[in-house]
Amino acid sequence: MSKKNRIGLYPGTFDPVTLGHVDIIKRSAKLVDHLILGISTNPSKSALFDLEERVAMVRRETAFIERETGVPIEVRPFSTLLMTFAEEIEATAIIRGLRAVSDFEYEFQMTAMNYKLNPDIETIFLMADPSLQAIASRLVKEIARFDGDISAFVPKMVKDEVMAKINLSK
DSSP states (O other): OOOOOOEEEEEEOOTTOOHHHHHHHHHHHTTOSEEEEEEEOOTTSOOSSOHHHHHHHHHHHHHHHHHHHOOOEEEEEEOSOHHHHHHHTTOSEEEEEEOSHHHHHHHHHHHHHHHHHOTTSEEEEEEOOGGGTTOOHHHHHHHHHTTOOOTTTSOHHHHHHHHHHHHHHO
């Protein structure tokens, strides 16, 4: 009997992708045989980057992880229920990053609902690196809108793209 291919799904809006996201992606690649980064839209959030831009950004910023680990990393957009997408890609696990207790409360509820929808797909929580715990895409955009320095929170090219987008909208 052959071992089942462990497919991990790390979903998010990644608007923009942060160093915290990159950290979770690096660590996730150690746990699975294939990692899919699911880029979603969230109607309750106003996106700075459109879906195509976010997919391209995440692909670019994570390509080195695939080269370093040898684990295939795929970046795919989705606009369905998370569990529907997880089933479509045959994920064995959904990976979620946690920064604070408030994240845990939300993720705990989400995990319980997802388990009811499909108990065969596990949820794995990874704590953010302590030096990256305060980073949130929402806060990165807010700092950038007020001309703050976001270079400690996002990769260099992402910083440039965020600042260009924000300057266009001013």
